[in-house]
Amino acid sequence: MGIGIKSWFRAACTRADVSRRENSHDQAHPGPSFHRSRGSSDGDHLQLAARALSSPTITDGAESAGRLGAVLRCVGEAAPQALGKHGPWVVTTAEQAREVLTNPRTFAPASDVSRGGAVDASARAPRPSASAVRVATDVFAAELIAATEVWRRGGVADAMQVLRLPVARSTVRALLPEAGPRVRDELADLTLAWIDALGPVIASSRPPGRWSRLRRRESRARLAVEGALAAHVDPAGDPRRRPPVLAASLAAGVQVPIAAGAWLLVLLAKHRPVAQGAEVVPGLVWETLRLRPPTWILPRVTTGEIDLGGERLPASAVVLVSPLLLGRDASLVPGTDLDAFVPGRWTEQAGTPGSWLPFGVGPHACPGRSLGLAQLTCLATWANALRWIAEGDCALDQSRGIFPRSALLRCTDARD
Ligand code: HEM
Helix, strand or coil, X not given: CCECHHHHHHHHCCCXXXXXXXXXXXXXXXXXXXXXXXXXXXXXXXXXXXXXXXXXXXXXXCCXXXXXXXXXXXXXXXXXXXXXXXXXXXXXXXXHHHHHHCCCCCEEECCCXXXXXXCCCCCCCCCCCHHHHHHHHHHHHHHHHHHCHHHHCCCCEEHHHHCHHHHHHHHHHHHCCCCCHHHHHHHHHHHHXXXXXXXXXXXXXXXXXXXXXXXXXXXXXXXHHHHHHHCCCCCCCCHHHCHHHHHHXXXXXXXXXXXXXXXXXXXXXXXXXXXCCHHHHHHHHHHHHHHCCCCCCEEEEECCCEEECCEEXXXXXXXXXXXXXXXXXXXXXXXXXXXXXXXXXXXHCCCCCCCCCCCCCCCCCCCCHHHHHHHHHHHHHXXXXXXXXXXXXXXXXXXXXXXXXXXXXXXXXXXX
């Protein structure tokens, strides 16, 4: 299926929209700034940039193909690389990435298209407290046991499906600690339904019209989440706890950890690590976030002409920071063969896990970092005691961040 530049950018903008108005990963998906600014110089520029990047498929089986391939080919370059005559520009070093992400006045997050200002751009996303993260991790562990019964019985199941309820219920618990189990489960279901409705909007090759069937379905699902939240929070209270902001955080905090967890299991099935003990667990988590960061592109737009890494960028240039690319930077990652999944590199050698920015950095860095890491660590601890077997070919889907499509797995006892 063909994909235009707009959809390339929209899909690549896993986060941009969200972070601004909606403060969520997933809202970022639904529509990048070029919708909003169509007709403006911004929009024209984005469209030109996009044309240079059209990709033949939305579901590429290999990372060397499509959008990922274009970005990964910039590994090792010293200066920002233009992917087309008019950009976008891919940032190639951690230093440039920090400059871009910590300086929102010069490199503005691409703003959201889908809601037209429904959420105050200045409203910060809520950050779950340490105690909320602890309780939410317990919820994740309990739900994981229930959800994985199919695997314990020897069955085959898609990791993206199995992880839905554990992640959704855990994240709702973290962001809404006051909710009892019934409300929590209802909100988790509504959030998942919204995420499902967003999927086709994000993946469509042309931005669906406001009154299209896809948009109306997505908007109904979003309003259902906000309506349920309104019954439990004070709409006039703390701006970080207003229903649209909380709803966007829920979407961000559900879709991305599901994808990260599914990647972890897929990578375990593909490359069974040599070390099996508890000491390898942090390495499993960080290697997954290095080779398969679900939010693999953080887009920004220059607010004026600017020098970056020796390159003169025009105003309204699209600048892409990629944790996926930075994760292949030999100055950030210890060991050799950086394309390989080697969890032991994080226990055996010096190196700073996360220096490739899988959670971003700066004012729009991920507020759910502790929760995401806790969920992944819990999953890795449980999964590392088992032997994982992939059933069939799992594709790398680039249509919504990156996630494994058809992550069909089964498992046996590690001693089998
Ligand atoms: C493995 C799990 C996760 C990963 C890899 C991840 C990654 C990221 C990244 C890279 C960004 C920055 C995007 C940018 O700068 O454009 C981000 C932002 C964000 N994340 Fe996460 N995230 C994860 C889990 C979560 C969770 C559990 C929550 C909710 C509790 C959450 C909520 C958010 C929100 C609301 C933002 C937008 C912040 C803003 O724009 O101010 N994330 N995330």
